[in-house]
Each structure stands twice: as C-alpha cells, then as structure tokens.
Amino acid sequence: MGKKREGMQRLLVIINKLKGPQQYVPRKELENYVTHRMEERDGTPVDIRTLQRDFKDIEDLFGIRICFDKKQNGYYINEEDDLKKEQYERLLLNFDLLNALDKTSNLHTYVLAEHHRPNDSECLPALIKAIKFFHPVEFSYIYVREGDKVRKKKVLPYYLKEDQQRWYLLAYDNNILKTFNIDCIRNLKILYEETFKRNMNIDANNLFKDSYGIWNQTDIPVENIELSYSALDGSFLKSIPLHHSQEIITDNEMEFRIRLRLRITNDFVMALLSRSSSLTVIEPLHLRERIRKIYEEAIKRHL
Structure with a gap:
C-alpha cells in the first residue's frame, strides 16, 4: 500500500470516528481506534504527532476543523462546520470504500466489491481543495463522443456530484456552468x-431538479410523463423511484402506473430501457415513438 493511499485512508478513518455519536473523543481512544482500523488495512500504528499532521490535512482538503476541548478532554469536529461535514459525508464514504477495498487489504476476503471501480479517487482531493479555496483549475479533457478528442480546459470549479458510481465536476467554462466526467x-x-x-x-439543490441523473439540458423542455409497468416491476419502482417527481396513479395486481415530470434526456431514455420488459409509455406520444424506434432497430440488428 502506497504512503499516499494509506494517508488518505487515515484521514477518512479519523473523520468517521469524530462524526459519530460520541461528541468528544479522548486522545488515547482516537489513537487506538485509528491504529486498529489501519491495521485492518495493513497500515501502520499512529501517534499524536501523526494525528496532528492529519488534522491539518483534513482542514486543508475538506474544510473540516478538528478541535480539542480541555474540559471534556476530547477531540471534536467544530459545530460551525456541520454544513461542510454533511456536504462531504457521501464523498467521504465513497473515498473510504474505494481506498479500503484494494487488493492489498484483507477486507476483500469478506466484502464483495464491484468489478468496475472508478479511477478518479486521486483527482477528487485536489478538486475539493480548489473548490474550497476558490482556485481555478486546468486539465485536459477527453470528449468520448468525439472519438476521444482532447481539449485543454481552464474552469472555475463549483461542485462535485456523484451519479451512478461516477463523479462529475460542475464548473464554469466561459461563464457557462458545465458538467465534466472526472473519468x-x-x-x-x-x-x-x-x-x-x-x-x-x-441554488445547488435546484440545478438538477428537472433532470434525470447528471445532465440538466435546459434546451430540452420539462414534460409530463406517464408510464405503465407490471406489478412486479412496480414493486422495484416503489422502493427505488425513477425520479423524485414520481407519483403513483395505479397500484394493483394488474398494473403499476406512475406520473413523472422532467426533461426527456438520453440518460432518462436509457433508464426506461433498463426495465423495458413490461414498460408501456402512455404519454407523451413522442417518447412512445422514440422507444418504439429503438425496439425496431434492435430487432433489425438481431434478425
């Protein structure tokens, strides 16, 4: 395990402990916890000097300040940073998983990871730092749909967003907010x-309110969509809705019908096709026709 990977894992272990239910964590307890967790990952024991360096790295990378309360004799995450703590909570969880489940760790003997894991973990800490301290970034970007053409970019980074196990950077490119796949x-x-x-x-929460996934194409209108499925597929769609706007119209042994309101992007159409065995598009008619043509082309390819 490389020192860089081990160091990142240690930061995540510290944050995981301090964001737990225990408000103040004594020094020795924190040392023992981090040492134990790092031993699980074939890491090395830690001491107070290592922790102090890690506290500084955590603030630099994630904007989370770790303080010590003499009266309570324990470390804690500053309450005024709760918003940042929640903002990065999912990101930290993903970092923890990505860094923990490597081939050198014995965790793989009892945790079954996906065959494909994102390759962007080294990029994310730098982007977090640039966003936190308002620094522009430069990079080469591969346009996959243009035959892997590469263009140089200089952008103002604003947000990181996860979608379907991939991370995306939301950044201003010539005054236009664009989405970049970190891969x-x-x-x-x-x-x-x-x-x-x-x-x-x-309003970051409204940026993708009317879209499916990461692509909010404002040139595509927001439309009312009505879909019909079998009762079996309906049981899955009740537990994991297609979109936050999903409204159940019919739910019985014969049919599960829902109404949605969003932009009909390529990503949304692909999502419909992933559960198409019982799908019937009720409206709009142009979406029904689009799905029909996809089926027809698929049949031609398999004749």
Missing part, C-alpha cells in the same frame, strides 16, 4: 496563484 480529466493542475469570487446565490 475523462487528465493532467489536473490547481492554479494556486489565481482565485475567483464564487457566486453564493446558486
């Missing part, structure tokens, strides 16, 4: 000598 980013460089003023009035 396609190469030669990332933080421009430390430059800073930008972040627009704090952006």
Whole structure:
C-alpha cells in the first residue's frame, strides 16, 4: 500500500470516528481506534504527532476543523462546520470504500466489491481543495463522443456530484456552468496563484431538479410523463423511484402506473430501457415513438 493511499485512508478513518455519536473523543481512544482500523488495512500504528499532521490535512482538503476541548478532554469536529461535514459525508464514504477495498487489504476476503471501480479517487482531493479555496483549475479533457478528442480546459470549479458510481465536476467554462466526467480529466493542475469570487446565490439543490441523473439540458423542455409497468416491476419502482417527481396513479395486481415530470434526456431514455420488459409509455406520444424506434432497430440488428 502506497504512503499516499494509506494517508488518505487515515484521514477518512479519523473523520468517521469524530462524526459519530460520541461528541468528544479522548486522545488515547482516537489513537487506538485509528491504529486498529489501519491495521485492518495493513497500515501502520499512529501517534499524536501523526494525528496532528492529519488534522491539518483534513482542514486543508475538506474544510473540516478538528478541535480539542480541555474540559471534556476530547477531540471534536467544530459545530460551525456541520454544513461542510454533511456536504462531504457521501464523498467521504465513497473515498473510504474505494481506498479500503484494494487488493492489498484483507477486507476483500469478506466484502464483495464491484468489478468496475472508478479511477478518479486521486483527482477528487485536489478538486475539493480548489473548490474550497476558490482556485481555478486546468486539465485536459477527453470528449468520448468525439472519438476521444482532447481539449485543454481552464474552469472555475463549483461542485462535485456523484451519479451512478461516477463523479462529475460542475464548473464554469466561459461563464457557462458545465458538467465534466472526472473519468475523462487528465493532467489536473490547481492554479494556486489565481482565485475567483464564487457566486453564493446558486441554488445547488435546484440545478438538477428537472433532470434525470447528471445532465440538466435546459434546451430540452420539462414534460409530463406517464408510464405503465407490471406489478412486479412496480414493486422495484416503489422502493427505488425513477425520479423524485414520481407519483403513483395505479397500484394493483394488474398494473403499476406512475406520473413523472422532467426533461426527456438520453440518460432518462436509457433508464426506461433498463426495465423495458413490461414498460408501456402512455404519454407523451413522442417518447412512445422514440422507444418504439429503438425496439425496431434492435430487432433489425438481431434478425
């Protein structure tokens, strides 16, 4: 296990302990916890000097400040940083999984990881740092749909978003908010000598309200969609809705029918096809026709 990977794992273990139900964690308890967790991952024991360095790295990378309360004799995450803590909670969880389940760790003997795991973990800490300290970034970007053409980009990073086990960077490119697949980013460089003023009035929660997944194509209208499925497929769609706008119209032994309101993007159409064995598109008619043509082309290819 490389020192860089081990160091990142240790940061995540510390945060995992301090964001738990215990408000104050004594020094010795934190040392023992981190040492035990790192031994599970073939890591080395830690001491107070290592922890102090890690606290600084955690603040630099994630914006999370770890303090010590003398009266309570314990470490804690500063309450004023709770918003940042929640903002990065899912990100930290994914880091923990990605870094823990490597071939050198004995965890793989009882945890079954996906065959394909994202390759972007080294890119994410640098992007978090650039976002936190308002630094532009430069990188080479691979446009897969253009035959892997590579273009140089200089952007203002704003958000990181996860979708279907992939990470995406939301950044302003020539005053337009665009989405970049982190898998396609190469030669990332933080421009430390430059800073930008972040627009704090952006409602991040509404950016993708009307879209499926990561692609919010505003040139595509928001439409009412009605879909019919079998009762069996309906049981899955009740537990994992297609979209937050999903509204159940019919739910019985014969049919499960839902209504949605969102943009009909390629990603959404692909999602419909993934459970198409019982799908009937009721409306809009142009979506029904689009699905029909996809089926027809598939039949031609298999004749």
